[in-house]
Amino acid sequence: MFTKVDGPVRLADRVASMLADEIESGRLTTGDKLPTEVELVKQLGVSRTVIREAVSRLSNAGLVEARQGRGVFVLPRRTRPLDLEADTTDTKAKVLQIVEVRRAMEGEAAELAATRATAADHARMRQALAAIDAAVAAGGDGADEDLAFHRSIAESTGNAVLVSTVRYLGEVSRGGIRVTRANEARRGDFFDAVREEHHAILAAIEQGNAKAARTAARRHLKHAAARLQKAGPEFWNTAQDLGVELDAAE
Numbered sequence: 001m002f003t004k005v006d007g008p009v010r011l012a013d014r015v016a017s018m019l020a021d022e023i024e025s026g027r028l029t030t031g032d033k034l035p036t037e038v039e040l041v042k043q044l045g046v047s048r049t050v051i052r053e054a055v056s057r058l059s060n061a062g063l064v065e066a067r068q069g070r071g072v073f074v075l076p077r078r079t080r081p082l083d084l085e086a087d088t089t090d091t092k093a094k095v096l097q098i099v100e101v102r103r104a105m106e107g108e109a110a111e112l113a114a115t116r117a118t119a120a121d122h123a124r125m126r127q128a129l130a131a132i133d134a135a136v137a138a139g140g141d142g143a144d145e146d147l148a149f150h151r152s153i154a155e156s157t158g159n160a161v162l163v164s165t166v167r168y169l170g171e172v173s174r175g176g177i178r179v180t181r182a183n184e185a186r187r188g189d190f191f192d193a194v195r196e197e198h199h200a201i202l203a204a205i206e207q208g209n210a211k212a213a214r215t216a217a218r219r220h221l222k223h224a225a226a227r228l229q230k231a232g233p234e235f236w237n238t239a240q241d242l243g244v245e246l247d248a249a250e
Contacts, residue, residue, distance in 0.1 A: 011046050015054035034072040095179050095247035103221035112157040114210040121156035122206050128152045143178040190227050
C-alpha cells in the first residue's frame with residue numbers, strides 16, 4: 001500500500017503527510033481501519049516511534065481515532081488544521097496570528113473560570129502547571145502540557161461550546177504553540193516569565209477575581225507575542241522544523 005520513507009529528518013511529518021494524503025484522496029475513507037503499527041513499520045521502513053508520532057498528529061488533527069483494542073480508524077472529514085507550511089503567509093506572521101486568537105479566547109475562558117471553577121478544578125490546573133515543569137525538566141518543550149493547562153481552565157467554566165472551541169483551537173494551532181514554546185526555551189528569562197504568567201492566571205482564578213484573571217491571561221499572550229517579536233531571523237528560518245522528533249532506533 002505504501003512505499004518506504006527515507007531521509008534523515010522530519011520522518012514523522014512525512015509519514016503523517018502520506019497517511020493524510022490517503023485519507024484526503026479517498027483511498028482511505030470514513031470508518032476504514034489504518035494498517036497496524038507493525039504493518040506500517042514494515043511498509044514504510046521507519047521505527048515504531050515515528051509511526052506513533054505520525055498517528056498522534058493525525059489524531060490531533062481530527063483525521064483518525066484510536067479505539068481501544070480495535071485499532072485506528074478514519075474519522076469523517078472536517079475543517080483541516082492550520083499548517084505552518086501550507087500557505088504563502090510566512091511562519092512568523094501565522095504564529096503571531098495564532099497568539100492573537102488565543103488572547104481573545106483564553107482571556108474570556110479565564111474570566112469565566114474565576115467565577116465558576118471548583119477546588120477540584122483548581123487542583124487540576126495546578127497539576128497541569130506541574131506537568132509543564134516536569135516535561136521541560138525531562139528535555140521536552142512542554143507544548144502539550146501547556147495546552148492541557150489552558151484547556152483545564154476552559155473545562156472549569158462548564159461551557160461545553162467554549163471547551164470544544166478551545167480544544168479545537170489547540171489542535172489547529174499546535175504547531176504555532178510549539179514554535180512559541182521553543183522560542184521561550186531559548187532564554188532563561190523567557191522561561192521564568194512564562195512560568196510566572198501561568199501562575200498569575202491561576203492565582204487570579206483561585207481568588208475568584210474575574211477581571212484579574214482575564215487581564216492575566218491576555219497579558220500572558222501579549223507578552224508571548226512580544227517574545228516572538230524579539231526572535232531573530234535565524235530562529236524563524238528554522239521554526240518550521242522545531243519540535244519534530246527524528247527517527248530513533250528502539
